[in-house]
Amino acid sequence: MxxxxxxxxxxxxxxxxxxxxxxxxxxxxxxxxxxxxxxxDNFFLVLSVFIGVLSGLAVVCFRxxxxxxxxxxxxxxxxxxxxxxxxAPSLAGLVISVLVIHVFPRTRGSGVNQTKAALYIYNGHIPxxxxxxxxxxxxxxxxxxxxxxPEDPSLQIGASLASVLGRKMRLSRDRMRLIAPVGAAxxxxxxxxxPISAVLFVIEEVIGRWTAGILGSVVLSAISSVVVMRWFLGxxxxxxxxxxxxxxxxxxxxxxxxxxxxxxASVVFASGIGILRPAFxxxxxxxxxxxxxxxxxxxxxxxxxxxxxxxGAGYEYIDQAMxxxxxxxxxxxxxxxxIVATLLSFVSGTxxxxxAPTLFIGAMLGAAVGGAERYMFPYLTISPGxxxxxxxxxxxxxxxxxxxxxxxxxxxxxxxxxxxxxxIVANTFSYxxxxxxxxxxxxxxxxxxDGLELPSMEELREEDILQVEDAMQPGEGPVLDAxxxxxxxxxxxxxxxxxxLLVRLSPSGWSTVTRDHLRAxxxxxxxxxxxxxxxxxxxxxxxxxxxxxxxxxxxxxxxxLVPVVSRxxxxxxxxxVSQRSVLDRYxxxxxx
Amino acid sequence: MPEVxxxxxxxxxxxxxxxxxxxxxxxxxxxxxxxxVFFVFVAALSRAYRDQQRxxxxxxxxxxxxxxxxxxxxxxxxxxxxxxxxxxxxxxxQLNLAEALLGMNRRAEAxxxxxxxxxxxxxxxxxxxxxxxxxxxKGQAQQAVxxxxxxxxxxxxxxxxxxxxxxxLELIELLLRSNAKGQAQAELIALxxxxxxxxxxxxxxGDLFMxxxxxxHALGEYRLSLKADGHNAKTLxxxxxxxxxxxxxxxxxxxxxxxxxxxxxxxxTAERLKTTEMVLRMDPYRRKISSSERGRLVLEAFATAxxxxxxxxxxxxxxxxxxxxxxxxxxSALKPxxxxxxxxxxxxxxxxxxxxxxxxxxxxxxxxGAPTGPDLALLLxxxxxxxxxx
Numbered sequence: 001m002x003x004x005x006x007x008x009x010x011x012x013x014x015x016x017x018x019x020x021x022x023x024x025x026x027x028x029x030x031x032x033x034x035x036x037x038x039x040x041d042n043f044f045l046v047l048s049v050f051i052g053v054l055s056g057l058a059v060v061c062f063r064x065x066x067x068x069x070x071x072x073x074x075x076x077x078x079x080x081x082x083x084x085x086x087x088a089p090s091l092a093g094l095v096i097s098v099l100v101i102h103v104f105p106r107t108r109g110s111g112v113n114q115t116k117a118a119l120y121i122y123n124g125h126i127p128x129x130x131x132x133x134x135x136x137x138x139x140x141x142x143x144x145x146x147x148x149x150p151e152d153p154s155l156q157i158g159a160s161l162a163s164v165l166g167r168k169m170r171l172s173r174d175r176m177r178l179i180a181p182v183g184a185a186x187x188x189x190x191x192x193x194x195p196i197s198a199v200l201f202v203i204e205e206v207i208g209r210w211t212a213g214i215l216g217s218v219v220l221s222a223i224s225s226v227v228v229m230r231w232f233l234g235x236x237x238x239x240x241x242x243x244x245x246x247x248x249x250x251x252x253x254x255x256x257x258x259x260x261x262x263x264x265a266s267v268v269f270a271s272g273i274g275i276l277r278p279a280f281x282x283x284x285x286x287x288x289x290x291x292x293x294x295x296x297x298x299x300x301x302x303x304x305x306x307x308x309x310x311x312g313a314g315y316e317y318i319d320q321a322m323x324x325x326x327x328x329x330x331x332x333x334x335x336x337x338x339i340v341a342t343l344l345s346f347v348s349g350t351x352x353x354x355x356a357p358t359l360f361i362g363a364m365l366g367a368a369v370g371g372a373e374r375y376m377f378p379y380l381t382i383s384p385g386x387x388x389x390x391x392x393x394x395x396x397x398x399x400x401x402x403x404x405x406x407x408x409x410x411x412x413x414x415x416x417x418x419x420x421x422x423x424i425v426a427n428t429f430s431y432x433x434x435x436x437x438x439x440x441x442x443x444x445x446x447x448x449x450d451g452l453e454l455p456s457m458e459e460l461r462e463e464d465i466l467q468v469e470d471a472m473q474p475g476e477g478p479v480l481d482a483x484x485x486x487x488x489x490x491x492x493x494x495x496x497x498x499x500x501l502l503v504r505l506s507p508s509g510w511s512t513v514t515r516d517h518l519r520a521x522x523x524x525x526x527x528x529x530x531x532x533x534x535x536x537x538x539x540x541x542x543x544x545x546x547x548x549x550x551x552x553x554x555x556x557x558x559x560x561l562v563p564v565v566s567r568x569x570x571x572x573x574x575x576x577v578s579q580r581s582v583l584d585r586y587x588x589x590x591x592x
Numbered sequence: 593m594p595e596v597x598x599x600x601x602x603x604x605x606x607x608x609x610x611x612x613x614x615x616x617x618x619x620x621x622x623x624x625x626x627x628x629v630f631f632v633f634v635a636a637l638s639r640a641y642r643d644q645q646r647x648x649x650x651x652x653x654x655x656x657x658x659x660x661x662x663x664x665x666x667x668x669x670x671x672x673x674x675x676x677x678x679x680x681x682x683x684x685x686q687l688n689l690a691e692a693l694l695g696m697n698r699r700a701e702a703x704x705x706x707x708x709x710x711x712x713x714x715x716x717x718x719x720x721x722x723x724x725x726x727x728x729x730k731g732q733a734q735q736a737v738x739x740x741x742x743x744x745x746x747x748x749x750x751x752x753x754x755x756x757x758x759x760x761l762e763l764i765e766l767l768l769r770s771n772a773k774g775q776a777q778a779e780l781i782a783l784x785x786x787x788x789x790x791x792x793x794x795x796x797x798g799d800l801f802m803x804x805x806x807x808x809h810a811l812g813e814y815r816l817s818l819k820a821d822g823h824n825a826k827t828l829x830x831x832x833x834x835x836x837x838x839x840x841x842x843x844x845x846x847x848x849x850x851x852x853x854x855x856x857x858x859x860x861t862a863e864r865l866k867t868t869e870m871v872l873r874m875d876p877y878r879r880k881i882s883s884s885e886r887g888r889l890v891l892e893a894f895a896t897a898x899x900x901x902x903x904x905x906x907x908x909x910x911x912x913x914x915x916x917x918x919x920x921x922x923x924s925a926l927k928p929x930x931x932x933x934x935x936x937x938x939x940x941x942x943x944x945x946x947x948x949x950x951x952x953x954x955x956x957x958x959x960x961g962a963p964t965g966p967d968l969a970l971l972l973x974x975x976x977x978x979x980x981x982x
Contacts, residue, residue: 034617043616050623057627057634064641076648077674169619228631232638236681240708316677323704 041213044175048182048217051165052224055158055186059225060232062135062157062191066150069143070312085145085303089296089311092144096137096350097292104133107351110446111156115184116206116454117447124163124176131160137351145311146292147299147341149356151191158187158225181206182217189222190229192355193238197409198222204402205443208457239319241414242385254377255422258369258387259394259429265365266398266430267437269339269358274438274445276347281449291348299341309334310341313356318363318392322385328371335364354442358399359392366391386422389414393423398430401441401458406431464589468552469545471585472564472575477501479573480513482532486521489531493518500560503535508570510542510563511535545574549585552577649678653685660688665695683709690722699726717746721759724766733770737763757783761796768803776804784813791820795827802834810834814847825854829861836868839976844868870969876946877977887935890942890949894930896966897949898923904960919952950974 026032073088074080100107106114107130118126138153162183166176181202189198199222203210207218280291302310309317321331342357370387389410396406410423440448444456476498480489482505493501493515501518503511513535521527521534541555542563555562556579566572656671672689679685690705703726709719724739740763748755760783767776784797794817801810814831821827832847848865852858872878876889901920917925926948935942953971957963963971 046620050627053627054630057630060634061637064637067641067645071648076677077652077670078677079670079674165623169616169623232634234681240704242704324700325698 040172040175043169044171044179044213044217045220047165047169047171047179048221049224051158051162051179051183052186052189052221053228054161054165055154055183055221056190056225056228058131058135058157058161059154059187059190060229062139062150062154063233065135065139066143066313069139070145071143073144074311080303080308082304085308085311086297086300089145089300090293091296092140093146093292093294093296093348093350094289096141097289099133099137100292100349100351101288104129104137106130107133107137108349109450110443111152111159111184111353112205112443113447113450113452113454114156115159115180116443117452118159118163118180119177119206120454121452123173124166124171124178124180126156126160126163126180128160128164131157131164134160134351138353141292141345141350141352142312144296145299145303146296146345146350146352147310147312147314147338147357148345148350148352148354149313149359150353151188151355152353153351154187154191155184155353156187158183158185158190158221162186162221178207178214178217181214182221185218186221186225190225192409193226193229193233193235194409194412195219195222195226196412197405200408201402201405204405205400205457208455237413237415238315239322239413241389241416242322242383252422252425254370254373255387255390255426256429257373258366258391259426260433261369262362262365262391262394262426263398263430263433263437265335265339265361266395266434269343269361269395269399270434270438270442270445272339272343273346273442274440274449276343277446278449280347280349288349292345292350295344295348295350298344302337302341307334307337310338314338314360315356318360318388321363321367322388324367324371324384326367328368328375328384331364331368331371335361335368338364355400358395361399362392362395363388364391366394386419389419390422390426394426394430397427398434399442401431401434401443403427403431466549466585466589467545468543468547468549468564468577469574471549471552471577471582472545473577473581475502475561475563475573475576479504480531482506482511482530482535484531485528486518486531486534487527489513490518490522490527502561502563502573502576503531504571504573505532505539509539510565511537512540512559512561513537542570543577549582552582556582645678649675649682649685651675652678653682653688656685656688656692660692660695663695665692668692669696683712687718694722694726699729702726714742715747717743717748717752717755717759720746721755721762724759724762728766733766736766737775740766753786757786761800764800764804768800773804776800777806777809780804780806780809784809787813789816789820791817791824791827794820795824795830798827798830798834802830802837805837807834807837811838823854825851825858825861828854829858829864832861832868833864836864839972841868841871841972841976845872867965867968867972870966871972871976874966874969875973875976876942877973883936884932886942887932890935890945891930891932892966893949893970894923894927894945896970897952898927900956900963900967901952904956919948919955922948923952946977950977 069092073092074084106127111134114126114130118124134153134156138148138150142148142150159180160183162179163176165183166179171179184206185198185202188201189195192198199215199218202218203215207214283291299311317334320326321334326334338357338361342354342361345352346354367384367388369391370384373387374384392413393406393410396409397403400406406427407420407423411417411420441456441458444454444458447454477496478492478501480492480501480503482503484492499515501513501515503513505511513531517536521529526534540559540562542565543552543555544567545564546567552562556577561576561578563573564575564577566574652671652675656668656675659665659668659671669689669692672685672692675685676682676689686705686709690702690709693699693702693705703723706719706723706726709716710723713719720739720743724736724743727733727736727739740759743759744756744763746756746759760779764776764779764783767773767779780797780800784801787793787797794813798810798813798817801807801813811831811834814827814834817824817827818831828847828851832844832851835841835844835847845865845868848861848868851861852865855861874889874893876886876893881889901923926945929941930945935945949970950973953963953967953974956967957971962968
């Protein structure tokens with residue numbers, strides 16, 4: 001909406017602006033600067049940095065906790081004893097279930113959804129206890145070998161810390177709602193060592209909209225947390241990225257095949273969660289004490305039988321897959337087993353995230369598809385490492401249904417922009433197949449299973465936005481000119497319809513006048529006077545056809561007719577909107 | 593009453609403090625303090641964590657080193673992988689893991705590690721050398737040469753000169769295998785300039801020059817080596833072979849005789865000596881011989897060539913003169929004139945006869961394979977006369 005035509009702003013300007021010199025002194029006085037710094041929007045930015053730093057520190061502690069848990073529960077080597085492989089996840093599962101049921105009941109479930117719930121339902125409130133619970137139980141679960149990742153808990157720890165800070169700082173309700181996503185971005189960025197992906201993910205999956213105000217805070221917090229994390233844990237990426245190459249355009253077909261396979265795997269994975277999670281939740285309450293332990297035992301059996309790679313987050317094995325250290329057949333088996341192990345861990349209610357398993361499955365699947373294609377078509381110079389990298393994005397797009405993050409995540413992790421075409425091709429196939437076969441995204445499935453009704457980000461992204469032009473109608477009466485006389489104006493309107501008439505002001509702007517008012521002016525003997533100075537309303541706002549229709553809602557109640565003008569020429573009327581036309585359009589939209 | 597008033601005042605003070613503390617600037621200061629304390633706490637935690645990780649990493653690394661030196665490559669790989677769990681980017685651990693992987697012949701994985709290490713320290717000699725070896729094994733000669741060159745000029749932690757020399761020797765081997773003799777000669781010259789006086793090294797250099805067909809330098813290296821150890825049969829033989837290839841038959845005879853004396857069981861050298869002696873004996877152009885002796889040698893050579901012609905079935909037209917006469921016909925036509933007296937009378941006849949002999953030997957060597965015995969000697973004499981070398 002253009003403010004040029006807003007009479008309120010003009011009035012405000014007339015009454016509050018002091019003379020220029022005084023204004024300068026006023027604006028630069030320490031008191032004004034001090035107030036400006038602590039004005040809520042500025043203060044929110046400062047607070048975002050603190051949220052980032054504190055989240056980064058918390059995530060560093062979380063990473064240490066996972067490593068220590070792994071060290072003491074599973075041992076120090078890479079070849080682990082069967083006794084530990086079986087006992088560690090089972091016993092840890094028992095402890096976790098007691099903690100989750102009795103001490104930290106809100107640590108179950110997805111951190112992404114809990115952050116969304118804080119944003120849309122609880123006014124930004126996430127209890128600090130949830131962060132502590134998530135920290136302890138997820139560290140224990142991942143460290144003992146449950147097939148889960150640290151990213152989602154990190155996201156929730158960040159969100160929870162941010163929520164506490166927001167409450168202590170007594171932020172307004174609007175800011176409080178937004179503070180949890182700011183913390184979530186910080187937590188995720190530190191866990192992933194990828195600030196751009198974290199920012200995109202939070203905007204794509206938690207907030208669901210781009211606004212300059214929130215974007216600044218999210219970026220600041222994400223960067224601060226990554227800086228802190230790198231301070232303590234180093235700046236190396238999670239994987240050693242192999243040389244990325246795509247020598248023949250024909251290879252794009254091979255990447256498309258990877259996208260198809262990834263899309264199907266995503267559907268299997270998501271459907272498994274969709275079916276098994278409510279089934280496990282529906283079992284008698286006493287079984288919940290044993291569900292994580294049994295899941296842990298089964299994962300231990302998988303490990304003892306020859307696939308210890310499925311335990312924990314598995315980043316080191318993603319790295320090995322990227323460097324061709326497994327055969328393509330074993331990679332395919334690992335992808336399948338990881339889906340099983342993650343399903344077991346997640347549906348049993350063990351706290352932990354699905355980001356790392358998703359990346360693991362994607363990398364294994366990608367490297368397997370790449371290996372198989374190389375076996376079948378040796379003339380294609382396929383590098384399994386590149387396929388593993390693209391595979392991670394494919395599962396991200398298909399399973400988590402975050403298409404934009406999936407592309408940027410691969411770019412950020414690989415640091416190589418030449419991979420963008422294969423990533424986009426494969427991710428598109430995966431996303432489209434996943435959407436076709438599994439209409440409800442996984443986060444929405446989890447939300448509904450938890451009995452919440454949160455906005456679906458996918459639906460929001462794809463929702464049609466009504467614009468002013470959708471409700472715009474041609475004006476009924478003629479457009480009068482402010483420079484013409486009342487008498488001439490009456491002649492113009494004679495024989496036309498419509499009570500309210502638009503007046504084109506000179507040199508620019510619009511106003512309105514009623515037929516009755518014109519007649520009254522004529523009978524008062526002002527027929528020969530110019531219309532402009534006699535108008536009751538000096539100026540009314542105007543709209544442009546491409547503006548969202550909701551902008552019109554601000555004006556239609558106060559002004560019976562709002563002109564819609566061309567952006568190229570503000571004097572050129574494109575149409576008008578009225579309360580009736582706007583509401584009619586909304587009604588049609590709702591019915592349609 | 594005063595107590596009540598005091599309580600009220602105290603409550604008001606407390607409320608004022610609370611109000612003050614809740615002001616944003618004060619909250620910000622408190623938040624900064626909390627952040628600093630948390631930071632210090634995490635720093636301490638981090639130090640403890642890192643110490644433990646270092647300790648564990650080092651423990652697994654030591655085990656890996658022991659396994660690697662015992663050639664238990666599988667165990668070494670497991671150990672180094674475990675060490676890397678605690679220090680993922682440790683250069684030494686990665687280097688050793690890559691070495692162990694190479695020991696297991698898992699070249700692709702090893703190569704990935706070496707490339708990663710190369711990115712971090714492109715001046716590391718060992719990494720360049722291993723990458724060169726992997727590239728050479730893959731048949732990527734150009735890349736291998738590049739890595740070998742880098743290894744030659746790289747930094748080596750210990751025995752830098754020896755390591756550089758070994759790297760260059762491997763490079764020369766690769767070049768010789770790839771038949772890039774010119775490049776190999778250049779590398780050998782560079783290597784010989786920095787060589788010390790160790791006779792074994794000099795002999796190796798001589799051998800390599802021989803393989804690169806740089807007989808002049810080869811003879812030089814053997815001679816230098818013989819200065820330090822004049823009784824080394826292999827070096828003597830090498831010098832003899834080099835002189836032989838250079839057409840310096842008297843010198844070759846001298847070295848080969850000494851070599852056979854030192855090692856009478858060396859049949860190849862003995863055979864070469866025999867050929868050399870034959871060349872010296874059968875050459876009709878050698879100085880200080882009488883005309884009758886020269887005639888006898890020409891007669892002998894003519895007969896030998898005739899026998900060679902009889903044994904070797906050449907395609908018709910091979911070696912024919914401009915008139916279309918075959919070598920056999922030319923030989924038969926000339927034979928009646930080739931007598932002791934005729935040869936003594938006309939030096940032109942002797943030259944013509946020898947010219948035919950040389951042509952026959954050359955042509956038959958092309959058509960019927962390398963000659964032996966007197967035929968080989970005649971062929972060598974023909975090359976000598978032309979001033980050519982093999």
